[in-house]
Amino acid sequence: MIKKKEAVAMLLAGGQGSRLYLLTERLAKPAVPFGGKYRIIDFPLSNCINSGIDTVGVLTQYQPLALNEYIGNGQPWDLDRTFGGVMMLPPYQASKRADWYKGTANAIYQNIHFIRKYDPDYVVILSGDHIYKMDYRSMLDFHKKTDADCTIAVFEVPLSEANRFGIMNTNEDMSVIEFEEKPSQPKSTQASMGVYIFNTRKLFEYLTADEEDASSEKDFGKNIIPAMLNAGERLFAYKFDGYWKDVGTIDSLWEANMDLLGDRPMLSLRDGSRRIFSRNYAEPPHFVGSNAVISNSLITEGCEIYGTVINSVLSGGVLVEPNAIVKDSVIFNDVIIKSASTVNYTVCDRDTVIGAGSVVGKERQEAAGITLIGTELVIRDGTVIPDNVKVSAAFLNELYEKGGVGQ
Amino acid sequence: MSVVGIIFSNIHDKNISELTRMRTMASVPFGCRYRLIDFTLSNMVNSGITHVGVITHYNYQSLMDHIGTGKDWDLARRQGGIQILPPYITAFANTQNSLYTTRLEALKSINAFISGCTEEYVVLSDCDLICNIDLDAMIKHHIETGADATFAIKSSYIAASDRNSISIIEYNENCRVTDITEHTGYVGGFKDINLNIWVMRRKYLEDIIQDAIAHNYTDFTKDVIVRNLSGADFRVYKYDCYFASVSSLADYYFCSMDLLNADTRRALFGVNNRSIFTKVRNSAPSIYSSDAQVKNSLIADGCVIEGTVENSILFRGVKVGTGTHIKNSILMQDTLTGDNIYLNCVITDKNVVIRDGRVLSGHETRPFYIEKNSYI
Numbered sequence: 001m002i003k004k005k006e007a008v009a010m011l012l013a014g015g016q017g018s019r020l021y022l023l024t025e026r027l028a029k030p031a032v033p034f035g036g037k038y039r040i041i042d043f044p045l046s047n048c049i050n051s052g053i054d055t056v057g058v059l060t061q062y063q064p065l066a067l068n069e070y071i072g073n074g075q076p077w078d079l080d081r082t083f084g085g086v087m088m089l090p091p092y093q094a095s096k097r098a099d100w101y102k103g104t105a106n107a108i109y110q111n112i113h114f115i116r117k118y119d120p121d122y123v124v125i126l127s128g129d130h131i132y133k134m135d136y137r138s139m140l141d142f143h144k145k146t147d148a149d150c151t152i153a154v155f156e157v158p159l160s161e162a163n164r165f166g167i168m169n170t171n172e173d174m175s176v177i178e179f180e181e182k183p184s185q186p187k188s189t190q191a192s193m194g195v196y197i198f199n200t201r202k203l204f205e206y207l208t209a210d211e212e213d214a215s216s217e218k219d220f221g222k223n224i225i226p227a228m229l230n231a232g233e234r235l236f237a238y239k240f241d242g243y244w245k246d247v248g249t250i251d252s253l254w255e256a257n258m259d260l261l262g263d264r265p266m267l268s269l270r271d272g273s274r275r276i277f278s279r280n281y282a283e284p285p286h287f288v289g290s291n292a293v294i295s296n297s298l299i300t301e302g303c304e305i306y307g308t309v310i311n312s313v314l315s316g317g318v319l320v321e322p323n324a325i326v327k328d329s330v331i332f333n334d335v336i337i338k339s340a341s342t343v344n345y346t347v348c349d350r351d352t353v354i355g356a357g358s359v360v361g362k363e364r365q366e367a368a369g370i371t372l373i374g375t376e377l378v379i380r381d382g383t384v385i386p387d388n389v390k391v392s393a394a395f396l397n398e399l400y401e402k403g404g405v406g407q
Numbered sequence: 408m409s410v411v412g413i414i415f416s417n418i419h420d421k422n423i424s425e426l427t428r429m430r431t432m433a434s435v436p437f438g439c440r441y442r443l444i445d446f447t448l449s450n451m452v453n454s455g456i457t458h459v460g461v462i463t464h465y466n467y468q469s470l471m472d473h474i475g476t477g478k479d480w481d482l483a484r485r486q487g488g489i490q491i492l493p494p495y496i497t498a499f500a501n502t503q504n505s506l507y508t509t510r511l512e513a514l515k516s517i518n519a520f521i522s523g524c525t526e527e528y529v530v531l532s533d534c535d536l537i538c539n540i541d542l543d544a545m546i547k548h549h550i551e552t553g554a555d556a557t558f559a560i561k562s563s564y565i566a567a568s569d570r571n572s573i574s575i576i577e578y579n580e581n582c583r584v585t586d587i588t589e590h591t592g593y594v595g596g597f598k599d600i601n602l603n604i605w606v607m608r609r610k611y612l613e614d615i616i617q618d619a620i621a622h623n624y625t626d627f628t629k630d631v632i633v634r635n636l637s638g639a640d641f642r643v644y645k646y647d648c649y650f651a652s653v654s655s656l657a658d659y660y661f662c663s664m665d666l667l668n669a670d671t672r673r674a675l676f677g678v679n680n681r682s683i684f685t686k687v688r689n690s691a692p693s694i695y696s697s698d699a700q701v702k703n704s705l706i707a708d709g710c711v712i713e714g715t716v717e718n719s720i721l722f723r724g725v726k727v728g729t730g731t732h733i734k735n736s737i738l739m740q741d742t743l744t745g746d747n748i749y750l751n752c753v754i755t756d757k758n759v760v761i762r763d764g765r766v767l768s769g770h771e772t773r774p775f776y777i778e779k780n781s782y783i
Contacts, residue, residue: 036692037708075478076687261694269691270711280687284676285439287667288716290703300692301440301708313692 003083004119005055007140007197009048010111012104013041013128014061019249021390022374023349027066030128032253033332033350035260035269036300036315038278039070040247043133044126045077045086046276051136053124055084057114059107061100064090076279089114103218109207115200123203125220127194131256131267132244133274139238140197148236149202150228152176153195155244165191166221168237176235179225190237193244196220202233243267250370254347257313257330261296283316291322307337315350328364338381345387348373355381362387410458410546411487411526411609412451413517415510416444416534417464418603422654425776426756430469433461433534435653436739436757438666438675439707439722442473443653444534445685446675448489452480453681454542456530458487460520462513464494473686480684492517511619511627518616521609529612533603537651537662539678540604545644549606554642556611558584559604561646562597573654574601574628576643584641587628599643602650649674660754660774663720663737666705690723698729714744728763735771753777 017029024032030041041058048056056079060067067088074086089111091100101107108115108125115123122143124136134153143151154168162183168190169178180186206224210216216223228235243266247253259266269276283302288294293308302316307324314320315332321339329346337343338356345364349372354360358379361371369388373379377393380400385391416433426435433444444461451459459482463470470491477489494516514521521529528549530542540559549557560576575598577586587601615631624630632641649671651662665671676683690709695701700715709724714731721727722739728746736753744750745763752769755761756779765783769775777783 263696265694270694270709275689276691277689280689282682282684284672284683285705285707286693287669287672288701288704288706292701294695294699294701296697296699297695298692299695299706 002119005084006120007053007055007122007124007136008115008118008120009044009053009056009124009126009136010108010115011041011044011048011056011058011126011128012107013058013067014064014101014107015127015129016062017129017248020253021250022372022392023250023253023347024063025374026063028060028062028064028128029248031066031070032247033315034131034247034253035257036298036313037280038276040131041067041071041128042077042276042278043131044128045071045074045079046274047132047134047136048124048126049077049079049277050274051134051140053136054079054081055118055120056086057089057111058086058128059089059101059111061091061107064088070279072279077277084118087114103216103223104220105207105210105216105224106218108203109211109218112204112207120200123198123200125194125196125198129248130194130244130246132193132240133242133267133276134195134240134244135274136195136197139195139240142238143197143236146174146236147234148197149199149233150225151197151236151238152225153193153240154190154237155193155240157189157191159186159189162186162189162191168192170237174237174239176229176237179221179229181221190239192221193240195240202228250347250372254330254370257298258311258328260298260313261311281316289322292320302333307339321356329361332375344371346371346373349375351375352377352379354379355383357381358383358385360385408528408546408550409526410454410456410528410530410542411524412456412459412530412532413514413521414444414447414451414459414461414532414534415513416461416467416470418510418533419535419652419654422535423656423659425656425778426659427466429466429779431463431465431467431534434467434470434473435535435659436722437537437653437659437663439705439720440688441683441685442470443537444470444473445683446537446539447532447534448480448482449681449683450538450540450542451530451532452482452684454546456542457482457484458490458524458526460490460492460517461534462492462517464513467491467493475686479686490520492520509625509627511616511625511631514612514616514627515620518613518620521616522613524609526609529607529609531605531607531612533652535652536602536604537653537675538602538646538649539675539681539683540602540646540648540650541681542604542606545604545646546606548644549642552582552642553640555639556605556607556641557644558641559602559646560599560643561602561650563600563650564596565598565600566595574603575599576601578643582642582645584632584636584643586636587632589628599645602646602652606644656754656774656776657772660737660752660771664718664735666720667703667718672705688723696729699727714746714748722757737774756781759783 013030017024073080079086245256286303289306292305298313300316303318305320306322307320310327312329317334319336323340324337325342332350336353341358344361346361367387373391416431434442476483482489653659693710696713699712704719706721707723711726713729714727717734720737724741725738726743730747734751740757742755742759744761749766755777
C-alpha cells in the first residue's frame, strides 16, 4: 500500500540559545517557558496542527531531555498518530559515520531518510525560537500558485532594525532577487522569519550538493538559499503580517511576554480558531487573596496571590505572599515570592525562592536592564539584588560571602 | 492486588435538579475547572486503579463528552481503562422491564461487565464525593481485616436542616457494622455517615448480584446490607480528611464557597502525588486589565477580568466587563458579563450572557440560579 503525506515539517530545535544565559543552561531554547502556560515550541507545533500538517520531525541536539519529556508522544498537540505525528530526531551514530548536526542544513541532510519515509511533495522548515501564530497552509497555497522551488516567509521590520535580520530583496511578484544576511545598508525591510517551504526534490538536491562542499557552513540562510539563487531556481517571498517575534534574548523574551498584556494585546492567545496547545499539569484554579492587587497581568492556574502583581506574567504554581510586590516581571513555574519582598523588572526561572523582605531589581524606569534569576535558587530573606545582573548560585555565594545580605 | 472501580454517575441527580436537568450528577461543574466525577476518578487513578466502569442511566451525553477516551486521567489504556456502561433493554424486554431505578438494579444490569473483569477486588463509589481519599489504604485495610465488605465512613455534624437522606452507619468496637439507617429529620449532632464507597472481592459482589437476581431484590442497603448484617462481616473504614457531598443547590453553593478556605483547597488539591485531573481545555492564562479588582476568589484559566470580583468562583472562559461587580457568585464556563452589572449570590450555568447594566441578586441560602445558555 502506498502511503504519503503532502507536507512534512522539520522543526529545528537544537539551538543552545546562549543569549538566554541561565534560562538555557539545562534546557534547549525551544523548551523555555513563555506566556504563563506555554513553552516556545508550543507555537510552531500548534501552528503545524492548526495548518493541517500532522507529521513533524523535531531536530534536537543541545540539552534535549526537557524537550523530549515535554513533547512525549505529542498527544497534547494531537500529534500522536499511527502514520506520522511528532518524532524526535537527535543526532545518531550510523554505520559509516557518527556526527553531531553541523548546521541547520546538515541536520536536515542527516534525516533525509525520515522525510523520504513519508514521500512528501513539500518540506516545511521551521525554527523553534519564534513566537507567532501562522497558517502554513496559506503559505503552501502561495508556494503552489507561484510554482516556486522554495518559498521564504518574510516579515516587515523597521528600516532601522533591518541590519539585524536576513533581508530578502524581491521583485513586485515577490520573486526573490537577492538575499542579504544582516546587511549594513539594507535595500528592503523584508526580514526572513526562518520559515521555508521547499519542493522535496529540490531540497534533497541542494542538501546533497551542499554536503559535498567542504567550505560550506551547512546553513540554510548562508549556503542553501544563496546556492539556489545563484542557480536561478524559483525563490519567492511570502509576506506574513501577523505578530512575530524572535525571543532569542532576555530582552526580547520579556518584551514578547509583555505583548500579551493590555486591553488590546499585540498577541492574543484567546481567539478560538488558532489555539495554542500545551502540555497541562493538572493544577487547581488560581486563588486571589483578600488583600491582593492584580493589575494588567496574566495569571495561570496553580498560582496563589496574596500580594501585589502589576504588569507581569506568572506561570503556574507561583506563590506571591502578603505585601510582596511583583512588577514588570516574568515569573516561571512554582517560584515562591515571600512576604514583603519586591521584584521589579525581572525574569525569574522556575522553582526559585525569593526570601522575605528581599529587593530584586529596580523600577523599570530607573533600571539599567532586566535582572535575570536562575532556577532552583534560594535567595535569603532581606537580600538586595541590583538591576541588570544575572543571578546564579555562584553569584549568590559571592554576594553572601561579601556580606551582601540586607538588614 | 488488582482492583476494578465502578462509579454510579446518576446517583442523587434529584438533589440538585437545577444543575442536572441536562446532565448527570457526575458531570456537574464544580470548583472552576472540574466536574464532580473528577474527584472520584482521580482518587481511583491515584490509588493505582486503572480499570474503571462508569454506570450511566440518562442524560449522559455531557459525561461522555467530558470523559472522552479517558486520556486526561491516564485511562486510555489497551488493558482496562475507562468504560462507559450505558443502560440497555434486552430484546426480550416487556413494558415493565424498563430502565433500572436503584443502585442494585444498576449493578444487576452490568452483571456481564463485572463477571467479565479479571480483577480480584472491586471499589464501588458514588460520583458526587468531593474528597481526596487514598483508596489504596482502604483496600489494604479491607484485605487485612478479612471483611466481606468495607464501607468508608466519616464522622460528620448533621444539622437538623439536612433534609436529604444521609445514610448513617452504626458499628461496634471491632468496627463491624451493626446498623445502617437513612437519616430523616435528625435533631443535630455528630454521626458516622456512609460515604458510599465500598470495597469487596469481585466474586463477593457477583454473589450478591446473583442472590439479588434470584430473590428479585431491588434495594442495595435494605435488601443486601441490612438483611445480611448478622451473617456477613461488614466493616467500616474511618476516613478523617475533607469530605463534602452535595445535597441541594444551597449546599452546592456552600461547598463551592468552601473552596475559598485555604484548608479546604489544601485538603483537596494540595496532597502530594494525588492531583485532581480533569479534561484539558487549553485555555490561555487569565488576563487582568488595569482596572481589575479581585479579592478572595478562585479563578480558572481563560478568564478576562476588567471589573471587580469578590468572594466568587469563576470557571474557564468567563468574562467580567468594565464596571461590573461580581460578589459571592459562581459563574460557570463561558459566562459573559457586560459592563456595569451587579451580581450577588448568583449561580450562572454554562454559556450564560448577561447584558450591560443588569442587577441580579439571590441570598446565600437561596442562590439565584440562571440556566445554561440563558440570555439576560
